[in-house]
Amino acid sequence: MENLQEIWVKKESELAQNQMARLRVRLEHEKTKIETGITQVENLLQIGGRMTDINRCWEGLSKQIEQGRAKTDDIVSELKNIRYDLTKLPISKRAEMQACFSSLCSEANNVVTKIIDLVKILCDVKGRRFHVYFDELSTILEPSS
DSSP states (O other), rough: OOHHHHHHHHHHHHHHHHHHHHHHHHHHHHHHHHHHHHHHHHHHHHOOOOHHHHHHHHHHHHHHHHHHHHHHHHHHHHHHHHHHHHHOHHHHHHHHHHHHHHHHHHHHHHHHHHHHHHHHHHHHHHHHHHHHHHHHHHTTTTTOO
């Protein structure tokens, strides 16, 4: 029969494993959303440099930055909570779960990097759109043949 300490360790271990599994699912979901966002940005690049397109891009940038910051904060917070829960476990159990947690941290780093990359892409798109728009504006004043 298990003693109270063993029951507690088992319960805490399961809690940490469940938290890691939920975060892993969330990270996969975020990666999918990021890939969709990148595809949408690439599609916008093919539309052309009209001012309405530029304005539409601007509308989404601050929203994307805020969402990226919030997602990053949530991911870091979840990792800290999991780490805290792991520190409560006996050293032998912690060592057993370390590889899984390290892998999860690496995955989180990849997702956060993709979030940042998406925001950078959006900024680059805006710069290119303005370049095209200003080029179009400048040609209006050139004499026609």
